[in-house]
Amino acid sequence: MAISDETKTAAVSRRSLLKAGAGLAGAGLATRLSAFPTPAIGAEPVTLRYLSTATNQSPAIAEKAMEEAGVKIEYVTVTTDEVAKRIITQPNSFDLVDSEYFSLPNLVPSGNLMGMDAKKIKLADKITPVLTKGTIDGKDVGSQGSAPWKYFYLDGRHSKKFAEAPTEWMTLIPTTYNADSLGDRPDLIDGEVTHWSALLDPKFKGKAALINIPSIGIMDAAMAIESSGQFKYKDKGNMTKAEIDKTMEILTKAKKDGQFRAFWTDFNQSVNLMASGEVVIQSMWSPAVTAVRSKGIKCTYLALEEGYRGWASGFALPRTLRDKKLDAAYEFINWFLSGWAGAYLSRQGYYPAVLDTAKEKMEPYEWAYWYEGKPAEKPIKAPDGTVIEQPGAVRDGGSYETRMSRIACWNSVMDENEYLITKWNEFVAA
Amino acid sequence: MTTTPTSGAASPPRIADAAMLPSGAETAATSRRRRTRGGAYWQAAPMALVFLLFFVLPLVVVLVVSFWQYNSYSITPAFVFDNYAGVFDGCLASLPSLCTTFATYLSTIKFCLLVWATTLVLGFTIAYFLAFHIRTTTMQIVLALVCIIPFWTSNVIRMISWIPLLGRNGLINQILVGSGLVDHPVEWLLYSDFAVTLAFVHLLTAFMLVPILNSMMRIDRSLIEAARDAGASGAQVLWNVVIPLSKTGITIGSIFVVTLVMGDFITIGVMGGQQIASVGKVINVQTSYLQFPLAAANAVVLLIATLGIIFTLTRFIDIRKEL
Structure with a gap:
């Protein structure tokens, strides 16, 4: 539930700046796209309206996504309850949504979300088993409540039912989770x-x-x-x-x-x-x-x-998304799992879906502090560069394994x- | 929640419109009357249209939805009374102990009465002072502005600014403990009925003050002189002349205060530490869990309750006549 949280704390100025920028650029692009749906504009970046709480939203991530994946992100920031409400009542008001697993039993039967093609997610099999199977180092994680692995797959692309066994169609691609x-x-x-x-x-x-x-x-x-x-x-x-x-x-x-x-x-x-x-x-x-x-x-x-008490959230796509926007959404999700965003979110205290790639983008001393429960060797910095822990500090709750x-x-x-x-x-x- | 304040704010102008229509037409000749009537309707049309679009229509939607069925992800058209049964679930069975709805309304009405009485005394006294004890108009305007300017800042800010003052480690407790008056910080200052009432009085006194002041300024001073000449004491003048002639202001102020308190859930939430129930909060929780029909039923019940109170208030005074 650490989701409706930072709606207000995440630096407002940064977000509004970005919104203004991305919004302006996005508005122009979107109209052009719909007016001329021809390959001629293939070089232009596609804009995705990204609906979620402020937790995973950050101008830095959007900037990097533009740079590396060529996808323009336009954030739509609302509260947790509002995310669910929008999916149910206005499923065409976004192109990509970051929602929580526990909302899924209410969202999936509405048929407003599509199953995501696991084959198009390059790192799908690298997603942490904590979320896919409920295990860590072969040991079981507590399964009371709406545990993510119970709602991980759908029967089919447009199915309104969860699958018992893994299928090709994933409900959400995990973004962040924690305890x-x-x-x-x-x-x-x-x-x-x-x-x-x-x-x-x-x-x-x-x-x-x-x-x-x-x-x-x-x-x-x-x-x-x-x-x-x-x-x-x-x-x-x-x-x-x-x-x-x-x-x-x-x-x-x-x-x-x-x-x-x-x-x-x-x-x-x-x-x-x-x-x-x-x-x-x-x-x-x-x-x-x-x-x-x-x-x-x-x-x-x-x-x-x-x-x-654990929680996890992930990306979902509205049922009506197609063509360029759909491709761009997969592109962005693949980029999101490729490490930079994972490292960024790790420094805020969240955990990313794919650990290996995040590790590559973090300094060894950072990884040791955030994931291995070891005392900080150097000052630990938040993504914006402010020092949040002095050398010697140990993360509350210990290592990733201990927590999860x-x-x-x-x-x-x-x-x-x-x-x-x-x-x-x-x-x-x- | 949104319906109640709207209805409160919307009522006075609508009454005013309605009152204007016949009075102009009655004296005119029949042929002219028809034309004037038509003209008056045209003049009232834009306002009526605004009301229709933004007040009547949403209200009708709320009413209609309150009879629908719902589950956790959809609402379906129907005509069932389940939602109303849900609102009053167990209310008869659990008597004499109160069900949630009754307990919530009782708590809300308690605040209504407390706040209404306090703002009435405060508003009336201040208005009386401004109207009858301040001699120059300039000074009257200046002092009236002093009362009203703080209301240009946001509601929420004025409310939240009480917290550092009333808290366990707040200013008042620091003074009390520091001066040795009490050994331990006083806990009931914040997150209590007291804090909620205090914040409401702070937020709503102006809504009482302004209409009463308006009524008082229109009292013909010669009436008071006449009463004096006839030998009335100060108290008698107040009771027999000023209060009856201020009744319109009192009623309008009361309508504002009552509707605002009945529909509130933010003040009660913030100042009560979310431990005190309010009808607005119940509706808020229900909408956030997508139980729209149930929330709509609750809103309709709240609307009826509020209208009932206003109806009772207007029994004391015929606003149309007074205006």
Whole structure:
């Protein structure tokens, strides 16, 4: 879910600058393309309207894509919910979309997306097995919730059904993924936090916060409840009505006892709550922890015993995309997987679909810090060049393998989603 | 959510239009009347068209969709009452404890009353001071502007600026703890009913102040002198002359405040730490999960509730007559 997050944080000026530039150029091109669909303009770059949250959008990526792949990217920036809404209601308003796997059960039946031809994706077989098979180094990753590999393939190009076994038609080509956890303020807390149960621990009464997005908030709550030993779920990512009731009962009691200081819905709210000291422990996304720390305030992204809640997003194409735009979309996706973008996103703390190519584009000391859990040899820089960690620092949660192997459940949309939303509204009103 | 503020803002001009039509025509001769009538309709047409396009049509769509069926990725035309049943699900069964909808409305109406009473007292007092105690018109204008200029900044900014003041480590708590008045920071200042009411009063007082001031400025001063001459005390003048003659302003201000509070979900969300329910937030959550028909049904219920309150308010005063 680290997706609706950076909508506001990612440097606005950079984005708007790019938008203006790409938009102007794109507008002119698009009209020319539709007016003269002849090979004569083959030399002109094709413009793709790229719909997503700000997470994976960056002027630097668009610039590099233009330079190396010859594809012009025109970003359309919206929130996570809005991405899903647009795919359902305005499927012709974009040429390429970056969506989350957990939305797929709602999106695919609409028939507005097309299966992507795996044969045209050069590095399709190099995509991390964490997402394709749910394994890392041969070990299984937690599969509760809408785990990506359950929704990886379609029966056919225009199928509305997910395939049981790998097929030629992929739903999304993964862009970024990571694991979310709790964050805390070690300077305001006595002792160490090692379990999810801390979220509901009366010790933090009035100083805890929960994410107010029903499908994700309930999973964080479930992690905490299971960890405190009050209840054991069969599948936290797909609860029965009885399990939802039980969860909400425990949450409502905690709320009435004054456990929560606030709930939050977007990235910035979580950063502010933590930075101001209103809250000392809460659901948190890895880049939000970095944001608090960049203000010079101590904040930890917790490596908890029960593991993480994973999320993953990827590219999809609208069903109506064809000809030059379709080719350009494949071209861009292939470029995206070829390393530069992966290295760029790695420096923001996300993980790319294909690791080998990203590794080639990163310095060995960077790779050691971001992926191997080793102390930084040199100052670690963000993509824009600001130093975010001094030599000696170690990444929270350790290496790639450690993090990924400890994913306990994935962001999901439950079968009982409607019931959950009703119950969640009831919880907020309680 | 969008329907309610629109309806509130839209009502006064529409009433004004309607009131103008017959009054001009009644005195004229029959033949001329027909022509004037026609002319008046033409004059009203652009406004009517705007209302039709941007107010009536969307409202009709909301109403129609509220009877449709939906699943997680599509909505299908139908005529079912499921969505309304969903809104009031378990409301009768769970009595005397309140269902979500009732609890949410109760909470929203509570804020409505609190905010309305506070803004009324504040707005009336300030307007009274400006209208009757400030002698020069220049000063009146200057002071009225002082009240209104802060409203040129964004709602959200004015609301959010309370947070550093009221927070656990905020300015007020620093002063309180620093001066030794309290040992621990006061927690209820932020993310509480208090914070929500405070922000609403801050945001909405001008909506009450301006119409009341407008009414008061139009009170004929000789009426007050006459009351004085007849031996009325200050309180009697206020109660028997000023308040009755300010009723139009009070009612219009009240309509603004009530509709804005009923439809709000941002102020309640930000100042209440998202822990306090509001009808707007319920609708917001439902639309973000693509439950449009359910959200539409909720919007219709909210519209009916708000219109009910306004209807009750207008029982106290006939706005058409007063205008």
